[in-house]
Amino acid sequence: MRTDPALRRLALGTLLAAFPGATAPDWAVELLGEGLAGHTLFGTNIVDPDQVAGVTAALRAGRPDVLVAIDEEGGDVTRLAHATGSPYPGNAALGAIGDTALTRRVYEAIGAELAVLGVNVNLAPTVDVNTADENPVIGTRSFGADPVRVAAHAAAAVTGLQATGVAACAKHFPGHGATVADSHHELPTVDVPVDLLRARDLPPFAAVIAADARAIMTAHIRVPGLTGDAPATFSRSVLVDLLRTEYGFTGTVITDALEMKGAALAAGGVGPAAVRALAAGADLLCIGAKVDAALVEQVVTAILAGVADGQLPLARLEQAATRTAELAAWARPVVGPPAAATDLGYAAARRAVRVEGVLADLTTPLVVRLVSDSTIAEGRVPWGLGPHGVEEVPVAVGGTSVAALREQAGDRPILLVGRHLHRLPGAADLVETLAAAHPVTVLEMGWPSRWRPTAARAFVTTYGASHANGRAAAEVLGLVDAR
Known part of the structure; x- marks a missing residue:
């Protein structure tokens, strides 16, 4: 037909x-x-x-x-x-x-x-x-x-x-x-x-x-x-x-x-x-x-x-x-001259960072990024502090232990970087146990829930894991110089 x-x-x-x-x-x-x-x-x-x-x-x-x-x-x-x-x-x-x-x-x-x-x-x-x-x-x-x-x-x-x-x-x-x-x-x-x-x-x-x-x-x-x-x-x-x-x-x-x-x-x-x-x-x-x-x-x-x-x-x-x-x-886009380079997004991301607790002794921390899957909507986009020149150790929650992380850190404090830690299986228990035994600061780059690790020195929230969010966090934590 x-x-x-x-x-x-x-x-x-x-x-x-x-x-x-x-x-x-x-x-x-x-x-x-x-x-x-x-x-x-x-x-x-x-x-x-x-x-x-x-x-x-x-x-x-x-x-x-x-x-x-x-x-x-x-x-x-x-x-x-x-x-x-x-x-x-x-x-x-x-x-x-x-x-x-x-x-x-x-x-x-x-x-x-x-x-x-x-x-x-x-x-x-x-x-x-x-x-x-x-x-x-x-x-x-x-x-x-x-x-x-x-x-x-x-x-x-x-x-x-x-x-x-x-x-x-x-x-x-x-x-x-x-x-x-x-x-x-x-x-x-x-x-x-x-x-x-x-x-x-x-x-x-x-x-x-x-x-x-x-x-x-x-x-x-x-x-x-x-x-x-x-x-x-x-x-x-x-x-x-x-x-x-x-x-x-x-x-x-x-x-x-x-x-x-x-x-x-x-x-x-x-x-x-x-x-x-x-x-x-x-x-x-x-x-x-x-x-x-x-x-x-x-x-x-x-x-x-x-x-x-x-x-x-x-x-x-x-x-x-x-x-x-x-x-x-x-839908007829208004095309103007190429925009001048701007710090708009990075400046905004810095305004969003929230710190609960006290940031101390983070000059040479062991930075551990807890690996998490991306959603289909997000896709596999780089995130964390690594893109900003900070050395990170990527770790799967089920592939490490408190003892192993403490041994790797030695006398250094640990900065745990995660995304949606409250719903990452096993993450909350790992963070709580580690923070009770070692100086720990937590950087949450996902949706911040009501959960907070009781023994952590500080809990830092970026409300996102974009490149701008990561840069803002690295600056607030003193790991890179502010722009």
Whole structure:
């Protein structure tokens, strides 16, 4: 059976694909000419600024109004600086500082960098209220645990980013901050009354809507009171009744990656997930990071079949494609002269550092970095004090002992560097036992929980592990000279 070209173009106009490598393959450009809305860039697509600009120029040759998206949150989630770490602190640090004008400036600086490179949609900021210390996927990506504070910084971030002509996409609606599971791997559940959701999780989304955020991203989370057994991405109650009707959002609804287990497993594959998301009210579908031409065609086929069998009304597909086209028409980055070198991010990171206790005798410490896994959102980005010329000993919690660390340290104090120590298996016990027997200072570069090692001399918090956060910590600890 022949495919209606106009219908195929509509389906392609709702898709945000991706491609491997540092150059855009022919199929990725050709599909843009056939109607594909755009592509998302990941760390694997990025080598240096000139190369990225070349890639976006090639994409724009395929379609002048192409959407080129990226996850450039600053802090722990960076694509542009995946090889070194971001020169900006992330949301948790900005929230801890409490200066919304600074947050706006940081996001405007990020937007200016993206504009020069030809990127016109930033899948940021994360505006989830991180109320669960055990949250494995949000954490330092959040401005904090207070809805009022998060709302204020979320609005400032959107305003700063969009001042550069780069569209902001606030995420993850209706709120991923109370989860204790990662939607990349499973479908998390937030089983709370809807009134609690309105009071705790939704104020930041109301704030970004008031700030004219051009896009909002869905969460692959289950909220039984709203979504039943399905994720929010597939819920008309969430995307239409709540987001559009109650909160008045008129922009583009973008899905989180449909390849994630929280969506793909719930629907039985990326194709069926695309149909369910569109039917529920989503407009632009992030397929995922591992995409090729065959997968795009598979998703298009599923969408067309959904229209044919009535699962997806044609009018809904047309509406989604129209909203995506409106986003592309708005997203026209303001490219100014190259920005002068600035210390903005590093100065901000220094303002975020918090010291509890007394810093003493750290001139020649044994610096031990407790190894921890990165989330899929973060990727394998360098972190710690090593990137700043400080000699570190990387140690797995299960691969060492208090006796071994004390023997290695000798008469020197120990500086333990970690990330999310409270939820790193075995870390809290190791730190507590070591601190009771040896002079220990703890540097926490993840989300700071309520846990504090009772015998440690000092507990230092950076609220993130970006390059800027690491430099700030090294300066405060006296391990490198201040800039």
